[in-house]
Amino acid sequence: MRELTLQAEVRTQKGKHTRALRRDGNIPGVFYIHGEENIPITVAEKSLKPLIYTSETHIVNLKLNTGNDKNCILRAIQFDPVTDRPIHFDLQGLRENEEITLEVPITITGGTPVGVRDGGVLQQVIHRLKISCLPKHIPDHIEVNVAELKINHFVHVRDLKVENIAILENENSSIVGVVPPTIEKEPTPGTPVAEEAVEPEVIGKGKKPEEGAEGEAAEKKPEVPTKAAAPAKEEKK
16 A cells, blocks of 8 residues: 655634635645544645545555644545536544545456457446455555456456455446447348338318318308298188
8 A cells, every 4th residue: 555645734714714725726624533623634736636636545644734643545525516626625544453444446457358359348337346444454456357358257346355355345246347249230131111200181170171162161151041931912702
């Protein structure tokens, strides 16, 4: 496990003052360990970069301006959603004889797998593993060798053998494997291509007028009732 030294100052001002710290190129954070009071701190942004932008786990040797040194790990970091710059971080303290739970990255080794040379595709499912161990046994990363993987073969959590470390993942979970290539099915020659669906014609409600009487049904005038015929006069004898 690699160690990284980080110089920090104990922070006395909080709240609104953290904006001024960021403007000056410093990032506020906090150091904590169970059973002790949290220590608000601040570090130069450039000092955090080796700790943030890495694929490995580091033990941090935190040197405070008060003269105290703390061993810790980076537990969390927050980024500005617009600028993607770090705006806050958490460091968790370590005790020599107490196990700690953390995530470590997986590193793929072994070059090109057999299955990939046969046309398959390497697929990594898990990129970080949750583990528990003593601080002195924290690994930079966990290696997974894929050299002998054939198509449809996978490395599972249960296949890993790492000394002094408990892996806190489902033992049946797949970490990495070689899957068959995706082949697009081409249409068989001679197979008719489905015609594009034609939108049906909308027909108005009511009876359809008969041929030769177009428009008659729509514009038929109402009949005017005729007057009843007057009764005939009786002929005088």
